[in-house]
Amino acid sequence: MNIIVCIKQVVAGDRVKLDPRTYSLVRSAEFSYINPFDLYALDMAVQLKKEYSGSITAVTMGPKISEEVLWEALAFGADRAVLLSDPRFTASDTLATSYVLGMGIRKIGKFDLILCGVRTTDGDTGQVGPQLAEELDLPHISGVEKVEREKELFRVERISDGFREVLEVSAPALFTISPKGAVRIPSLIEIQDAFTKYSIECWNLEDLNADPTKVGTSGSGTWVEGLTPIAEEKSCVYIEGDPRQQARILLEKLIEKSLLS
Amino acid sequence: MDLTLSIQQKQIRRMVRQFAKAELAPIAKEIDEEGRFPWEVVEKMGPLNLFGMQAPRQYGGAQLESISYCLVIEEISRVCASMGLMLAVHNSVVVYPISQFGNDEQKAKFLPPLASGDKIGAFCLTEPNAGSDAMAIESTAIRDGDSYIVNANKIFVTNGGVADTLILFVSVDPEDVKKGFSAILVERGTPGFEVGLLENNCGMRANPVTSIILTDCRVPKANLLGREGEGFNIAMAALDIGRIGIAAQAVGIAQAALDASLKYAKERIQFRVPLARHQAIQMMLADMGTMVEAARLLTLKAAHVRDQGGELSGPSAMAKLFAGRTASKVASMGVQIHGGYGYSKDYPIERYFRDARATEIYEGTNEIQQIVIARELLKGGED
Numbered sequence: 001m002n003i004i005v006c007i008k009q010v011v012a013g014d015r016v017k018l019d020p021r022t023y024s025l026v027r028s029a030e031f032s033y034i035n036p037f038d039l040y041a042l043d044m045a046v047q048l049k050k051e052y053s054g055s056i057t058a059v060t061m062g063p064k065i066s067e068e069v070l071w072e073a074l075a076f077g078a079d080r081a082v083l084l085s086d087p088r089f090t091a092s093d094t095l096a097t098s099y100v101l102g103m104g105i106r107k108i109g110k111f112d113l114i115l116c117g118v119r120t121t122d123g124d125t126g127q128v129g130p131q132l133a134e135e136l137d138l139p140h141i142s143g144v145e146k147v148e149r150e151k152e153l154f155r156v157e158r159i160s161d162g163f164r165e166v167l168e169v170s171a172p173a174l175f176t177i178s179p180k181g182a183v184r185i186p187s188l189i190e191i192q193d194a195f196t197k198y199s200i201e202c203w204n205l206e207d208l209n210a211d212p213t214k215v216g217t218s219g220s221g222t223w224v225e226g227l228t229p230i231a232e233e234k235s236c237v238y239i240e241g242d243p244r245q246q247a248r249i250l251l252e253k254l255i256e257k258s259l260l261s
Numbered sequence: 262m263d264l265t266l267s268i269q270q271k272q273i274r275r276m277v278r279q280f281a282k283a284e285l286a287p288i289a290k291e292i293d294e295e296g297r298f299p300w301e302v303v304e305k306m307g308p309l310n311l312f313g314m315q316a317p318r319q320y321g322g323a324q325l326e327s328i329s330y331c332l333v334i335e336e337i338s339r340v341c342a343s344m345g346l347m348l349a350v351h352n353s354v355v356v357y358p359i360s361q362f363g364n365d366e367q368k369a370k371f372l373p374p375l376a377s378g379d380k381i382g383a384f385c386l387t388e389p390n391a392g393s394d395a396m397a398i399e400s401t402a403i404r405d406g407d408s409y410i411v412n413a414n415k416i417f418v419t420n421g422g423v424a425d426t427l428i429l430f431v432s433v434d435p436e437d438v439k440k441g442f443s444a445i446l447v448e449r450g451t452p453g454f455e456v457g458l459l460e461n462n463c464g465m466r467a468n469p470v471t472s473i474i475l476t477d478c479r480v481p482k483a484n485l486l487g488r489e490g491e492g493f494n495i496a497m498a499a500l501d502i503g504r505i506g507i508a509a510q511a512v513g514i515a516q517a518a519l520d521a522s523l524k525y526a527k528e529r530i531q532f533r534v535p536l537a538r539h540q541a542i543q544m545m546l547a548d549m550g551t552m553v554e555a556a557r558l559l560t561l562k563a564a565h566v567r568d569q570g571g572e573l574s575g576p577s578a579m580a581k582l583f584a585g586r587t588a589s590k591v592a593s594m595g596v597q598i599h600g601g602y603g604y605s606k607d608y609p610i611e612r613y614f615r616d617a618r619a620t621e622i623y624e625g626t627n628e629i630q631q632i633v634i635a636r637e638l639l640k641g642g643e644d
Binding site: 033067068071072075182185186187188189191192195 | 268269271272273275276279280283308309310311314318323324325329333
């Protein structure tokens with residue numbers, strides 16, 4: 001089974017800085033890493049490869065420094081890594097990103113399955129997976145927890161509104177993978193082997209044969225009009241009384257705020 | 262000169278940081294208080310190759326370069342110094358000398374289980390009457406056919422309570438210790454082998470530091486590491502390497518003390534503003550940060566010298582001396598910033614303070630490092 005996993009480099013939550021003019025993220029290699037949600041997609045790909053054999057190709061769009069996450073994917077178990085990088089891709093929204101990823105995946109060639117994280121910790125839209133499926137005209141299922149291959153079909157499970165859904169879909173398809181449990185940590189040998197065995201393929205706009213009007217700001221259907229930081233106000237409430245009274249008052253307050261039912 | 266880490270080194274650091282945060286951070290306080298060796302986490306370190314970091318690939322090791330090795334020890338020690346110590350000793354003064362001085366049979370027999378973490382190593386040099394003065398050892402190994410009969414009383418053995426494979430320094434010639442100084446590999450369970458009492462140390466409490474006693478213990482001649490009389494060189498070569506690991510450990514403790522102090526200084530309000538707004542505290546933090554960075558650079562420099570095959574004694578002694586002092590000083594300043602809470606077990610800074618102190622003592626005290634450094638400086642010619 002040939003699997004493509006789409007990953008993204010994100011900036012650590014407490015290190016996020018925005019360009020005051022464009023409102024886009026200022027990236028720094030030191031505090032950037034693979035989007036934690038994408039690790040679940042990679043983990044699922046590794047499990048599927050173990051079970052059904054085949055290959056895993058990791059693909060990301062971003063500036064040169066985002067190749068770091070591809071090395072991480074290779075250590076994790078990917079066999080091939082593709083970086084889609086071109087200054088003209090800068091400031092792409094989710095639509096333009098999905099287009100670039102789609103063009104990259106067309107160039108990668110034949111595949112059975114595309115896996116994505118459910119969302120990223122920075123943009124947090126959760127749109128790229130579904131939009132990529134539309135771009136490639138593939139069926140997609142979001143928030144998948146379990147995948148089985150049955151001939152030309154995938155049988156998948158996902159939790160939705162308190163129900164466990166079992167769905168069948170024809171291959172090729174795209175799934176976003178629900179974050180569940182702890183993700184495996186690669187060993188020192190796996191990390192070293194990634195660097196000695198593999199290299200990163202880097203493709204630009206021309207390599208993808210992509211339409212320049214569909215990428216970057218010109219290809220984006222949305223743009224950030226304004227951005228204002230929200231100051232969160234915290235207050236401290238002292239609950240008086242003996243422990244029993246304090247516990248009762250605390251309980252009432254939690255129920256009042258819908259934190260307990 | 263390039264002072265940036267490679268992508269690979271950063272990835273290794275991130276991997277270990279993630280592991281330490283997930284597995285060691287939740288138990289570090291508890292295992293220190295209970296003096297408990299956390300087998301449940303130690304078992305997870307083997308599959309990540311943390312027990313065979315620099316061992317050759319053919320024996321199951323990761324064959325890491327020394328900068329990455331330091332990053333791993335620093336990150337583990339930053340969260341739990343006792344486990345940083347366990348790994349540093351296992352990798353640098355047990356696995357390394359076997360890789361370097363062992364013959365093919367010894368490497369094939371001892372390295373795979375050590376590199377996988379199925380067995381844990383220990384280094385036994387110190388005795389009741391021998392420490393910095395290594396030549397004063399009284400342990401003996403007397404030839405008897407194809408064996409040695411070993412009698413030894415080793416103390417302050419790091420990993421002693423859990424070690425399976427131990428490098429023991431003995432004399433094969435009780436009349437002339439200098440001539441007979443030898444290294445011999447001993448396995449736990451050999452008749453006559455006994456683990457002594459657990460030391461009640463002030464820091465590094467999750468590491469089972471014990472004495473090791475051998476009474477008429479028959480050890481195969483095949484377990485002699487190197488040649489008879491070569492033990493002192495083996496011990497010194499291992500300690501040159503080991504000191505880089507202890508320096509990295511000290512950097513990890515110092516970084517933890519700095520992290521805790523920065524956090525506390527932002528949280529604690531005094532005179533209506535956070536501590537961090539007071540210039541007196543800022544100056545302490547500035548000095549702490551500078552010392553930690555300097556210690557890290559000296560440590561990585563020593564690691565670099567090792568990988569370049571340069572003369573290691575001076576750089577590794579300097580790294581250990583400076584990093585050990587830095588850990589103690591920075592942790593002490595951290596206690597000061599925390600005030601009364603710094604003296605309480607409610608905050609981790611007191612653990613860093615206790616743990617840091619050991620790095621100025623084991624694998625060569627500060628004073629031994631100074632002797633090594635002075636000797637290296639004085640033998641050098643003018644540029």
